[in-house]
Amino acid sequence: MSLPTQRTEPRQVADRVNHEFAEAAAILDEGLIAHVGFAVDGQPFVIPMTYAREGEHLYLHGASVSRLMKRLGEGLEVCVTVTHLDGMVLARSTFGHSMNYRSVMIFGQARWVDDAEEKDRALKQLVHFLVPGRNDEARAADAKELNATAFLSLPIKEFSVKRRSGPPQDPAKDMSVETWTGEVPLRVVAEPPVDDPTMQGDHTTPNYAIDYLNKRAAALKE
Template sequence: MEPTKAGRRPKGSSVLEPKARTELRQLAARGTHEWEAIAAILDAGLLASVGFSVDGQPFVLPMLYGRAGRTLYLHGAASARIMTVLGGAIPVCVSVTLVDGMVLARSAFNHSMNYRSVVAFGTARTIEDPRAKLSALRALSEHMLAGRWDDVRGPNRSELAQTAVLAMDIEEASAKVRNGPPIDDEADLPRPTWAGVLPLSTVAAAPVADPQLRPGIALPSYLENAGEAGRS
């Protein structure tokens, strides 16, 4: 996706109305409020940076997440202070960034990164209903590795009680994308310096079996090609 095309609206797409927190100012041509673009980046990511403030002290924590529609799910130990704080109906900011390449220019000033990023705002709430909690945990598991949830033992009553699950409806969000070669000054183009992009991606290596794995248990189908596929 080229930066100049990020703001174009595909036919039939939906838009999250920009507000003060998500208005695109700097390099606005790289940004979009299209829900389809935002959802695609959220689905491609693995870790979110979750930001919030308690008594004027800001915190940003890395957390696994899942998504169902326009709701994000987060989970952690029920005894963890952070889960109690986040579940107390406080404003939350969630950011997900995928780095696709190093952009190497002829000048230090014009170096950059090719990336896809989302910033989303909402209010977290604790999920109390056991069925809704299981559904959210399934979304978290399937986001990490599709097909895994149906292959494992689900949480029992004790494990559910020890786990806090939060839901955050996305109230506002925006995405930004940079792609393509470096943008050098005309005067720097004759320099004898290599310029271009060093692509980067998250690639799964071949699965490594647990030493205690019973003999005869085959690699599940959702892992068979894991070593050949990257998360784009």
């Protein structure tokens, strides 16, 4: 991801930062994993975690056995980043190459979710956030399972959104370089669902698992 550079003849500002909640929420809702960063005695960790947005906070999910989750729950400063890579930007110079992306970075302290009732709600929210509709079919968690599950809650208060879109921004002097330039868009797609080989009986593939990403996006907007 190219950080803003010193190019002297930009035709427009391609990379931009904002603090719009609606934009952050849209990026978070499209995402499925977050990269969660924190430091223990100066040693940084960046761990991919599942999460669910619920209003103005995130639930981060892990196993309660995890030592790192526990340290996080003690109020360590955390940085949670969710990034979508939207395309490669092929400029006229190697220096001008870039990527189109949308990224949100949230800073703050996470709260350890201790209450069993909130844990139950958080797990349902996680399943709803990842696979809307799935809570109606899967068996809900029992007490032992909730005990083995850990959630952290992080407010979406201190955050920034960074994004780049559009074609290369080559300086005027490069316009005569004889090469194709443009973008190669990238996209995440869901493939047809694969049956669990241990499935017993005759179960139709549920609607929410077919064309999953588009169905999910529509359901989360409801």
